[in-house]
Amino acid sequence: MGKVIVVTSGKGGVGKTTSTAALGAALAQRNEKVVVVDFDVGLRNLDLVMGAERRVVYDLVNVIQGDAKLPQALIRDKRLETLYLLPASQTRDKDNLTAEGVERVISELKRHFDWIICDSPAGIERGATLAMRHADVAVVVTNPEVSSVRDSDRIIGLLDSKTLKAERGERMEKHLLLTRYDPNRAERGDMLKVDDVLEILSIPLIGIIPESMDVLRASNIGAPVTLADARSAPALAYFDAARRLAGEALPITIPEEKRGIFGKIFARRAA
Ligand SMILES: Nc1ncnc2c1ncn2[C@@H]1O[C@H](COP(=O)(O)OP(=O)(O)OP(=O)(O)O)[C@@H](O)[C@H]1O
C-alpha cells in the first residue's frame, strides 16, 4: 500500500506546487512509483510545473463525479516512467470535491503507487482539509517570514485535528520544508533564521530549499527542478529531502551565501 503525503502550508505562494513536483520527481528518479495529485481545483497549476498542461483530458473532479475512470485521467510523465500526474480541473470549483469521492480515489491510488503526493491549495478551508484528510505524512512548506510561519502553525493545528489519523487518535507525522531560503537576507536579519522557525513550529526539518533562479527556469520549461537541472542547489536540496522522506537519516545543511564560500576559500588560500 502506498504512502499518502500532503504538501500543505496555509499561506499561498510559498512553494507547495514547486515542492510537490520536485519531491515527486526525486522519488520517481529513485524508481519509486509516484503520483502527484493536484487538489487546487479551480487554479490548476501542478500540470504547468510538470509540463503536462496540453495533455490534460480528464481530471480529479471528472473521476470523482464518475465521468472518467482513474486510468483515463492519469498522465504519465514523458521523462520518467514511474511518475504520474492526476490533474485538477480549471473550470470547476472546490465544491465539486466530495469527501467520499476523494476517499475512493485515494484508496485506489494507494493500491497502485508507492507514493501519493497531494498538492494542497492555500488556506485552511475545505480544499486544504480534503487534501490533508487521508495523509499518512505531512510536509509543511514554510518560508522564513512571520506570516508564513504563523499560517503553518495553524495548518499544524488542523493536521492534528482534522485528518483521519488524528480522528483515530494516531500521531500525524509532520515535517517542515523551509523553502525560498535566502542566506544573505537571513544574515541581514530581513528573514527569520532557521532556528527561529524551528523554535516556533517545533516539527522536524526535512530540508531547506534555497531561493534560486533555477526554480523559475525549471518552471518556465515545465519541468520539476530535480529534472530540469539535477545539479542545481535547489535540486540537490530536494533530492536530500526526498531521501529523508523515504526514511534516510541525513544531516541537514543550511545553504550558504555564495560569496561567503568564495570568501572562505580565499581566506584559507591566503592564510
Ligand atoms: N526556491 C525557490 N526559489 C525561487 N522561487 C521559488 C522557489 N520556490 C518557489 N518559487 C516560486 O514561487 C512562486 C510560488 O510557488 P508555488 O506555485 O510552488 O507556490 P504554492 O505554495 O503552490 O502557491 P499557491 O498557494 O498559490 O498554490 C512560483 O513563481 C515559484 O516559481
Ligand SMILES: [Mg+2]
Ligand atoms: Mg500551488
